[in-house]
Amino acid sequence: MDRHDVIILGGGLVGLTLGIALARHHISTVVIDPADPDKMLAAGFDGRASAVASAPWRMLEAIGVGERLAGKGCPIATIRVQDGLSPESLMFEPSAEDGALGHMFENRDLRRALDETARAAEGLTLLRPARPVDVERDLDGVRVTLDDGRTVAGSLLIGAEGRQSPTREAAGITVARWSYDHVAMIASIAHEKPHGGVAYEIFYPTGPFAILPLIDGAEGEHRSALVWTVDKKHGPAMLALPDRAYQAEAEKRMGGMLGAVRLLSPRSSYPLGFHHAARITDTRLALVGDAAHGIHPIAGQGVNLGYRDVAALTEVLVEGMRLGLDPGDAQLLARYQRWRSLDSFMVAASTDGLTRLFGIPGRPARAIRRFGLGAVQRLGPLKGRFMAEARGETGKLPRLLQGQAI
Numbered sequence: 498m499d500r501h502d503v504i505i506l507g508g509g510l511v512g513l514t515l516g517i518a519l520a521r522h523h524i525s526t527v528v529i530d531p532a533d534p535d536k537m538l539a540a541g542f543d544g545r546a547s548a549v550a551s552a553p554w555r556m557l558e559a560i561g562v563g564e565r566l567a568g569k570g571c572p573i574a575t576i577r578v579q580d581g582l583s584p585e586s587l588m589f590e591p592s593a594e595d596g597a598l599g600h601m602f603e604n605r606d607l608r609r610a611l612d613e614t615a616r617a618a619e620g621l622t623l624l625r626p627a628r629p630v631d632v633e634r635d636l637d638g639v640r641v642t643l644d645d646g647r648t649v650a651g652s653l654l655i656g657a658e659g660r661q662s663p664t665r666e667a668a669g670i671t672v673a674r675w676s677y678d679h680v681a682m683i684a685s686i687a688h689e690k691p692h693g694g695v696a697y698e699i700f701y702p703t704g705p706f707a708i709l710p711l712i713d714g715a716e717g718e719h720r721s722a723l724v725w726t727v728d729k730k731h732g733p734a735m736l737a738l739p740d741r742a743y744q745a746e747a748e749k750r751m752g753g754m755l756g757a758v759r760l761l762s763p764r765s766s767y768p769l770g771f772h773h774a775a776r777i778t779d780t781r782l783a784l785v786g787d788a789a790h791g792i793h794p795i796a797g798q799g800v801n802l803g804y805r806d807v808a809a810l811t812e813v814l815v816e817g818m819r820l821g822l823d824p825g826d827a828q829l830l831a832r833y834q835r836w837r838s839l840d841s842f843m844v845a846a847s848t849d850g851l852t853r854l855f856g857i858p859g860r861p862a863r864a865i866r867r868f869g870l871g872a873v874q875r876l877g878p879l880k881g882r883f884m885a886e887a888r889g890e891t892g893k894l895p896r897l898l899q900g901q902a903i
Contacts, residue, residue: 501525501622502824503814504641504651506632506664508532508625510547510604511786511803512657513611514562518811520621521560522903524818527622527649528615529641534625538609544685544762546709546722547607548573548696550599553804555900561618565610570600571712574694581701582752599801601696601709601722624649632667634781638825653814653825654782660772662788668779674772674791679704680732681794682725684764685711686747687718689756699750703727706750707794720761723747724794732766769793773841778834781825783810790841798844808895809836815903836893 503519505512508530516528549557549570557563576598579586591598615621624643631642632654639654656664665672697708704726711720725747727735738746744758751758772791777784786803810833817829896903 498640498648498650499527499622500650501527502651502818503527503653503655504529504639504649505655505657506530506629506641507655507657507659507662507786507788508534508623509657509659509786510607510611510800511807512655513615514557514560514804515655515657515785515807515810516621516623517562517611517614517618518556518560518807518897519814520618522811522815523620524814524824525620525622527624527651529627529629529643529649530625531628532626534612534623538605538612541605543605543765544683544722545604545765546601546685546711547604547800548599548601548709549607549804550798550801551597552894552898553801553808554600556804556808556897559897559900559902560614562610562614565613566600566602566606569606569610569712570602571710572597572694573599573601573696573710576696576698578698579700581699597694598696601711603711632664634779636780639781651825652781652823655810656782656784656788657786659787660770660791662784664782665774665784665788668782670777670779670784671775672772673775674770677769677771677793678729679726679769680729680766681769682723682727682732682735682764682766684723684725684743684760685720685762686723686744686758687714687720687761688758689719690754691719692721692755697751697754701750708751708755714761718761719755721755725750726769729768736764736766776834777806777837777841778830780827781830783830783833785810789837792844802841802844805840805895805898806837808897809833811897812895812903 502525505516505526505528508528512528516526519526554563574597576589577586589598615623628644629641630644633640634654639651641649654664656662658664692710694710696710699706706726707724709722709724711722714720740760744760747758770791771793774784774789777789785806789806790802792799792802813829813833814824817826818824822829
C-alpha cells in the first residue's frame with residue numbers, strides 16, 4: 498500500500514496545480530487521474546484558452562510553473578466592457594507599475610507546463626491513467642483502491658474532478674445548480690488588426706460575446722480566442738454554419754473593430770450552468786475548483802476561482818502541518834471552509850447577477866446598463882474595486898497569490 502499525506506482525485510488545471518504547490522512545500526502528494534496524459538498533450542489547438550489573473554499568475558511563478566510558460570501567454574493590458582456596440586464602455590486600464598491584469602494562455606500550453614513541472618517535482622507521485630474504483634474515508638484516514646488493484650492511503654482526500662465530481666456526490670454534499678439555457682461556442686480566430694492586448698466583453702441580449710487576446714501565431718498572424726454565448730436551441734445551427742458565414746457573423750458582432758477574421762481552430766460548444774456546493778469539506782475531504790463551484794464564464798474567473806482554492810488550501814495545510822497537525826485534521830478543514838466559502842459564493846453570485854442583468858431585453862434596460870457602465874467608469878474607487886476583483890486580489894490573499902512561498 499502506497500502512503501502519502503494528500504491524495505488528489507483529478508489532474509486537470511486545478512488538481513495538478515495543487516499537487517505541485519503541495520509538493521513544493523514538502524507535503525507528500527499523489528495525483529490520480531483517469532486521462533492518459535500523452536493523449537491530452539498530443540491534441541492540437543482546439544480553440545480553448547484561459548485567462549490567468551495577475552494574482553494566480555504570481556502563484557504559478559512561485560511554484561515553478563511560470564518559467565515553463567515564458568513567452569507563451571499574452572498579457573491582458575486592458576479589459577473593455579460594453580453593452581452591444583455602444584461607444585459608452587467601461588475600461589479597466591492598470592497603471593504601468595501595476596502591470597498586466599492577467600495573461601491569456603492556450604489550454605494546451607497550460608497543460609504542458611503543468612505536466613512538465615509535475616513530472617519534475619520531488620514528493621509528487623502521478624498515477625495517470627488510473628481510475629479509482631473504491632474510496633474509503635474515516636477518522637483514521639483515506640484509502641483509494643484503483644482499477645488495477647493497487648491501494649493508495651493518505652490523510653486527506655481532495656476532490657478536483659470537475660463539475661460532475663463523484664467524490665462530492667459520494668460525500669452527500671448538497672449542490673445548488675441551474676442552467677442558463679445557453680451554450681458557449683469556442684473558437685480561435687486570426688484577425689486583420691492587432692488587438693493591442695485588449696480583452697473585449699460585449700454584451701448582447703442573446704448573451705455575452707468575448708474576444709480574448711492571444712499571442713501572435715508562428716506566421717505573425719494576430720490571434721484571439723472567441724467565447725460566443727448563444728441560446729441553446731440555436732447552438733447546433735451556429736456550429737453547422739459554413740466557415741465563411743460564421744466568420745461574417747463574428748465580424749458583425751465585433752463591429753469590424755479587428756478587421757476581417759479567419760477561423761484557426763475547430764468550433765466547439767458546451768452548455769452553461771451554475772453550481773455551488775453547500776460546503777466544501779467533509780471528513781478528511783476538501784473540494785477545489787469546479788468540484789466546489791461552477792460559474793458563468795462572463796468574467797473569465799472560472800479557473801482563477803479554482804486557483805484561489807489552491808492557494809488557500811496549500812497555506813492552511815502547510816501551516817497546520819508545521820504545527821504538527823494531521824493534514825486531514827478537522828480544524829484545518831474548518832479554516833479552509835471559512836476562508837473560501839464566502840469569497841467563492843460572492844464571485845459566483847456576482848457573475849450570475851451580471852449575466853441576468855445584461856440579458857434583460859428592451860430599450861429601458863439597455864439605457865440603464867449603459868448609464869451604469871459610464872458611472873462606474875467615472876467613479877474611481879468603485880472601478881478600482883472591480884479591477885481588483887478581475888486581478889483576483891480581493892479579500893484576504895494567501896501568500897502564494899502574493900508571489901510568496903509559505
